[in-house]
Amino acid sequence: TTHYLFIVVAAVNSTLLTINAGDYIFYTDWAWTSFVVFSISQSTMLAVGAIYYMLFTGVPGTATYYATIMTIYTWVAKGAWFALGYPYDFIAVPVWIPSAMLLDLTYWATRRNKHAAILIGGTLIGLSIPLFNMINLLLVRDPLEVAFKYPRPTLPPYMTPIEPQVGKFYNSPVALGAGAGAVLTVPIAALGAKLNTWTYR
Secondary structure (H helix, E strand, O other), X not given: OHHHHHHHHHHHHHHHHHHHHOXXXXXXXXXXXXXXXXXXXXXXXXXXXXXXXXXXXXXXOHHHHHHHHHHHHHXXXXXXXXXXXXXXXXXXXXXXXXXXXXXXXXXXXXXXXXXXXXXXXXXXXXXXXXXXXXXXXXXXXXXXXXXXXXXXXXXXXXXXXXXXXXXXXXOHHHHHHHXXXXXHHHHHHHHHHHHHHHHOO
16 A cells, blocks of 8 residues: 555656656647657656556556556646636647556566566557557647647747647657657666666665
């Protein structure tokens, strides 16, 4: 029980880190034009946190639990903006859960082999997050309207979106984001697992 309570606290805090790793990524006005940054930051943050806490408990399913907490926390933020009068599509919530499920499945299928979880699971996260989130962004009602009609009040004038050219970002960011995410996720997740070993040796 203590382990899972610890994970709840850590997942909430890691969600804040994930948001701050690319704060504007959550908002429609910049989500399209920064999809590669989105892919790298989100896949890395999920892999590091999920692998760390999955190995901390040794229980397959922990990664999905971790991603679920991050998702709920972000939907709360989305609801807060909606309550302030912004449109429903003002924030695009990242899709973490399916990728975390792939990590859990890898850990379970390899009989709790942490090296396989890091290498295979980390790669699956890096490859899948860009795909799931591109589909998520395609479902946004009208990203250009939202971007121009509802710019964030926290954006300085020089960051006001100027013709994001949404159509140009349908294809290449998926491949580039997936490749970058997959390459960067594995070594960073391995570092997280190593820190886990040093901490609880």
